[in-house]
Amino acid sequence: MSHATISPLQYITTRPEEAEVTCRAGADWIQLRLKNRSYADWKAIALETLAVCRQYRAKLILNDNPLLAADIGADGVHLGQEDMPIPEARALLGDKFIIGGTANTLETILAHQRDGVNYVGLGPFRFTTTKAELSPILGLEGYRRILTALLHQQISLPIIAIGGITLADVPALLETGVYGVAVSSAITGAADPVAQTRLFLSQLTTSTSFFE
Ligand code: TZP
Ligand code: MG
Numbered sequence: 459m460s461h462a463t464i465s466p467l468q469y470i471t472t473r474p475e476e477a478e479v480t481c482r483a484g485a486d487w488i489q490l491r492l493k494n495r496s497y498a499d500w501k502a503i504a505l506e507t508l509a510v511c512r513q514y515r516a517k518l519i520l521n522d523n524p525l526l527a528a529d530i531g532a533d534g535v536h537l538g539q540e541d542m543p544i545p546e547a548r549a550l551l552g553d554k555f556i557i558g559g560t561a562n563t564l565e566t567i568l569a570h571q572r573d574g575v576n577y578v579g580l581g582p583f584r585f586t587t588t589k590a591e592l593s594p595i596l597g598l599e600g601y602r603r604i605l606t607a608l609l610h611q612q613i614s615l616p617i618i619a620i621g622g623i624t625l626a627d628v629p630a631l632l633e634t635g636v637y638g639v640a641v642s643s644a645i646t647g648a649a650d651p652v653a654q655t656r657l658f659l660s661q662l663t664t665s666t667s668f669f670e
Contacts, residue, residue, distance in 0.1 A: 463517065463533075463556055464577050464616045466638030466662040469645055469655070470588075474506040476646055481514035483655035489536055489640065491521040504530050519558065524550050534558065536579060539566075544573040558618070562593035564604050571615050579640055580604065582621025583631070588642045592621070598630055605635035625654070628661045638662060 465487040469480045477488045490507045492500050504520060508530055511518040519534040520527045524547040527535045534556025537547060547557055558577045559570040567578050580601070582592050596604075601619060608617070616637035623631065624644045631639060641658065648654035 464618075464637065465517070467655075467658050468519075468579075468618055468638065468640040470640055470642040471507075471646065472503075474503065474510050476651070477507050477516075477518075478510045478514075479651050480645060480655045481510060481516045483652040484659050485655050486514070486516040487519075488516055489519050489521060491536075491642075493521075497526070501526060501530065504532065508532060517556065519556055524555075527551065527555065534576070536560070544570060544575055548574055562596070564607050567604065567608065567615070567617070568611075568613075571613055575615070577616040577618055577637070579618050579620045580636070581619060581640075583619050583627065584622035586622035586643065589621070595621075598634060601631060601634035601636060609635060625657055625661060628658065632662070 467485055468487045468489055469485045470489045470491050471477050472492055488507065488511055490504055492503060500523065504526060508518050517533040519536050520532050521536050522541045524535045524542050528551055535547060536558040537544060538560040544557060544559055551557065556576045558579055559575040561567045561570060561578045561580050567580065570578050582595055584595055584597065585592065605617065618638050618640050619631045619636045620640040623639050623641050628639060645651050645654050645658065
């Protein structure tokens with residue numbers, strides 16, 4: 459699978475208004491990450507976010523929910539270990555949808571590769587309050603170890619680092635070989651989210667990963 463559809467910055471949000479701000483700043487990949495909503499509520503928020511993404515030609519992926527992604531015609535899904543198994547999601551969605559899988563270990567990345575994900579969200583990089591029940595923290599050392607192993611196995615699946623990532627972390631993370639980063643609070647909580655999004659985008663495109 460080509461990396462053409464995978465961008466180096468995935469912005470994770472719960473609100474269409476926040477998606478609009480980052481898309482206006484040039485972000486082109488949004489993950490809508492909602493928890494504990496009824497299908498109807500989730501669908502309403504997802505449709506609003508999809509309208510924003512379509513206006514800015516950004517891709518929208520939904521957390522956890524391949525059925526809703528198919529229902530509204532989103533661009534893909536991000537699936538963790540408790541969600542629909544990736545082969546089942548691929549059978550449901552076909553090849554045109556982006557499917558991302560969560561991983562904390564090399565073994566899980568290799569399983570995701572076999573199952574045909576388009577990218578892996580590897581983390582957490584450091585502690586974050588955005589997600590409950592975090593897997594063990596990887597730190598830069600964890601990324602170095604895992605990305606080196608992938609390089610040796612000549613696996614060029616895009617790896618997106620996630621979890622407590624700030625702008626200052628980007629150069630060192632890219633040096634480990636990750637393809638990009640997924641970020642929520644560093645943008646949502648910034649004094650100027652538009653300026654912060656632009657800084658992430660320029661940092662991600664000027665310091666390039668060797669692992670592409
Ligand atoms: N998965 C692992 S960490 C995380 C998710 C969804 C949260 C990312 O948000 P933040 O605010 O950038 O730590
Ligand atoms: Mg999930």
